[in-house]
Amino acid sequence: MSDxxxxxxxxxxxxxxxxxxxxxYLDAMTAKQNNRQVAWITSGGPVEPLVAMDxxxxxxxxxxxxxxxxxxxxxxxxKAEDMGYSSDLCSYARTDISCSIVxxxxxxxxxxxxxxxxxxxxxxxxxxxxxxxxxYYNVPLFILDTPICHTQYSPEIARYVRTQMDEYIAFLxxxxxxxxxxxxxxxxxxxxxxxxxxxxKVLNTTAHKPSPMSAFDAFFFLALIVTLRGxxxxxxxxxxxxxxxxxxxxxxxxxVPDEKYRLLWDNLPVWxxxxxxxxxxxxxxxxxxxxxxxxxWCGAIKYTDENNFLDSMAEAYxxxxxNIGVDQMADQVLDMxxxxxxxxxxxxxxxxxxxxxxxxxxxxxxVREKTNIPVIMIEADMxxxxxxxxxxxxxxxxxxxxxxxxxxx
Amino acid sequence: MNNKExxxxxxxxxxxxxxxxxxxxxxxxxxxxxxxxxxxxxxNAGIKVFEALLKKAKISKKDVPAxxxxxxxxxSVSFADKALTEIICHGTGAYFINPEIRGIIDVGGQDSKAxxxxxxGQVENFAMNDKCAAGTGRFLEVMAKALxxxxxxxxxxGLNADKPLKISSICTVFAESEVISMIAGQxxxxxxxxxxxxxxxxxxxxxANKIKIKKPVMMxxxxxxxxxxxxxxxxxxxxxxxxxxxxxxxxxxxxxxxASKL
Ligand code: SF4
Numbered sequence: 001m002s003d004x005x006x007x008x009x010x011x012x013x014x015x016x017x018x019x020x021x022x023x024x025y026l027d028a029m030t031a032k033q034n035n036r037q038v039a040w041i042t043s044g045g046p047v048e049p050l051v052a053m054d055x056x057x058x059x060x061x062x063x064x065x066x067x068x069x070x071x072x073x074x075x076x077x078x079k080a081e082d083m084g085y086s087s088d089l090c091s092y093a094r095t096d097i098s099c100s101i102v103x104x105x106x107x108x109x110x111x112x113x114x115x116x117x118x119x120x121x122x123x124x125x126x127x128x129x130x131x132x133x134x135x136y137y138n139v140p141l142f143i144l145d146t147p148i149c150h151t152q153y154s155p156e157i158a159r160y161v162r163t164q165m166d167e168y169i170a171f172l173x174x175x176x177x178x179x180x181x182x183x184x185x186x187x188x189x190x191x192x193x194x195x196x197x198x199x200x201k202v203l204n205t206t207a208h209k210p211s212p213m214s215a216f217d218a219f220f221f222l223a224l225i226v227t228l229r230g231x232x233x234x235x236x237x238x239x240x241x242x243x244x245x246x247x248x249x250x251x252x253x254x255x256v257p258d259e260k261y262r263l264l265w266d267n268l269p270v271w272x273x274x275x276x277x278x279x280x281x282x283x284x285x286x287x288x289x290x291x292x293x294x295x296x297w298c299g300a301i302k303y304t305d306e307n308n309f310l311d312s313m314a315e316a317y318x319x320x321x322x323n324i325g326v327d328q329m330a331d332q333v334l335d336m337x338x339x340x341x342x343x344x345x346x347x348x349x350x351x352x353x354x355x356x357x358x359x360x361x362x363x364x365x366x367v368r369e370k371t372n373i374p375v376i377m378i379e380a381d382m383x384x385x386x387x388x389x390x391x392x393x394x395x396x397x398x399x400x401x402x403x404x405x406x407x408x409x
Numbered sequence: 410m411n412n413k414e415x416x417x418x419x420x421x422x423x424x425x426x427x428x429x430x431x432x433x434x435x436x437x438x439x440x441x442x443x444x445x446x447x448x449x450x451x452x453n454a455g456i457k458v459f460e461a462l463l464k465k466a467k468i469s470k471k472d473v474p475a476x477x478x479x480x481x482x483x484x485s486v487s488f489a490d491k492a493l494t495e496i497i498c499h500g501t502g503a504y505f506i507n508p509e510i511r512g513i514i515d516v517g518g519q520d521s522k523a524x525x526x527x528x529x530g531q532v533e534n535f536a537m538n539d540k541c542a543a544g545t546g547r548f549l550e551v552m553a554k555a556l557x558x559x560x561x562x563x564x565x566x567g568l569n570a571d572k573p574l575k576i577s578s579i580c581t582v583f584a585e586s587e588v589i590s591m592i593a594g595q596x597x598x599x600x601x602x603x604x605x606x607x608x609x610x611x612x613x614x615x616x617a618n619k620i621k622i623k624k625p626v627m628m629x630x631x632x633x634x635x636x637x638x639x640x641x642x643x644x645x646x647x648x649x650x651x652x653x654x655x656x657x658x659x660x661x662x663x664x665x666x667x668a669s670k671l
Binding site: 368374379391392395396398399402403406407 | 481493494495496497520531532533534535537539
């Protein structure tokens with residue numbers, strides 16, 4: 001979305017990030033020639049053991065976001081529906097399943113997996129989705145089961161998930177025919193921890209008024225913390241990005257010219273409408289300063305012990321945003337409203353993502369009761385544009401902004 | 410240009426999906442209103458309804474220092490000074506007519522909404538129907554066609570039901586085929602229509618309940634003219650709805666009031 005921005009507002013690190021992502025996908029595409037293995041992994045899955053084993057992790061969900069952003073989601077969703085999948089199925093799952101067959105999307109399909117790693121800390125959909133892909137590609141599947149922590153992380157859950165970490169490592173040893181290198185794992189763990197801290201710091205810079213970047217930028221810069229977590233590349237990049245943000249704050253460069261209102265976004269982005277939404281909000285002098293989505297990749301950092309990553313990983317991966325109770329989610333939203341000094345909350349009720357959208361009505365009520373800031377809900381889907389109704393959404397956003405203006409002026 | 414000048418006339422133009430409405434206010438009083446069909450060209454509808462209104466009020470465009478447009482076609486009124494949503498315009502319009510009003514139910518052609526006002530007439534909260542046409546004027550229009558009844562007669566028919574039927578489908582298309590099979594089953598038209606009103610009212614009531622609507626509640630929008638629909642809604646909500654003469658033009662009136670404050 002930064003294409004039409006005046007030069008000074010453009011975030012310089014964006015180019016570097018594109019280059020890194022291109023190299024990453026090239027490596028993944030050419031893995032076979034280079035005798036490297038590829039594992040597909042869910043976005044919330046523990047990737048560090050893969051990195052330690054020199055396996056290239058590939059994220060169908062990141063690919064789904066690319067498909068959405070390149071506006072190729074509709075055809076692939078329809079193709080999946082032609083195959084018999086329900087239009088109610090998550091559009092990441094639909095596009096990934098159909099893309100495997102037609103080799104569509106911006107990359108012409110993902111590199112074929114040697115194994116699949118599925119962690120259900122984000123949703124239950126991924127279980128069936130990965131089972132389907134395991135059958136289709138005829139590759140081994142490892143399932144990491146993380147019970148939902150409605151209120152707390154009990155000793156039973158702790159033992160249960162920790163045991164599975166050992167099973168996970170055993171699975172990797174079997175399928176790579178290599179011994180697991182625990183020292184390397186400790187190094188990778190440290191890098192993952194450092195990158196998450198840096199990512200959190202980058203996100204925190206938007207508490208500054210005016211904000212040096214918006215959630216739309218965060219949606220873009222997120223890709224590295226997802227795909228290259230545990231590598232030096234991610235650490236270096238986020239350090240550079242953080243510097244750039246601090247620089248922007250010092251020189252007073254904001255993402256939205258004349259930022260007057262600050263908003264918080266909840267749920268996944270609407271990938272095929274980033275530009276439209278970003279222009280819509282900035283047209284009202286509003287900046288989406290933060291979101292609950294991109295912070296999910298550093299939200300559980302408090303449970304991570306950088307010096308004992310492997311043991312603490314079980315807890316950190318179990319207690320992520322989508323795997324906790326609605327009250328705890330609401331608490332996080334309230335904290336963010338306070339930290340970023342938000343004037344309003346925009347909730348995307350995402351037809352695809354049930355675990356994300358399920359508790360939103362309650363969160364909305366809690367936010368209204370405790371903060372009195374306006375909240376809107378817009379109904380859409382992150383990848384399938386058939387669920388986006390422009391004039392309805394436009395009216396909602398305009399009315400929401402009129403309410404905020406009435407209250408603030 | 411001094412908008413605050415006494416004697417100035419302000420205009421509001423509301424381009425809905427079915428009708429285009431325009432209103433003029435002067436010295437904080439309603440001067441004139443006008444309604445036409447939007448047709449397929451909202452740009453033209455905006456020009457036409459405004460010209461007709463000026464003619465009715467015997468004034469010319471230069472007598473109007475500020476215009477606010479609203480409605481789904483608000484962006485097509487290029488000669489307006491500002492475009493604002495129906496939500497704020499209906500809120501302002503209702504408050505202008507009666508400052509006691511705290512709740513508004515607006516059922517228009519393409520969407521229906523419930524709005525909550527505070528004592529200053531500011532919008533506290535609102536809820537709109539989702540993408541589907543159930544519970545909107547369009548829904549009633551489709552049903553009227555299937556029953557071969559004029560849209561404006563639907564209300565009276567509905568009030569004369571002796572045994573209202575139940576429409577179970579939410580979707581307009583499915584509800585239409587349900588209605589067609591009721592016609593084929595020789596059910597009384599009045600009873601089918603009462604069922605249609607109740608079905609639409611049920612959808613709208615959800616919006617009102619969602620924002621916990623507060624009394625007194627005014628009903629605005631074209632559908633407020635449909636007595637059967639008003640009765641069905643009152644029954645669903647368990648309260649009396651205030652319907653004023655210019656319910657359909659309420660959004661345009663609110664827009665004119667907001668124009669006076671530009
Ligand atoms: S349902 Fe939600 S969490 Fe699960 S894969 Fe889809 S978008 Fe991700």
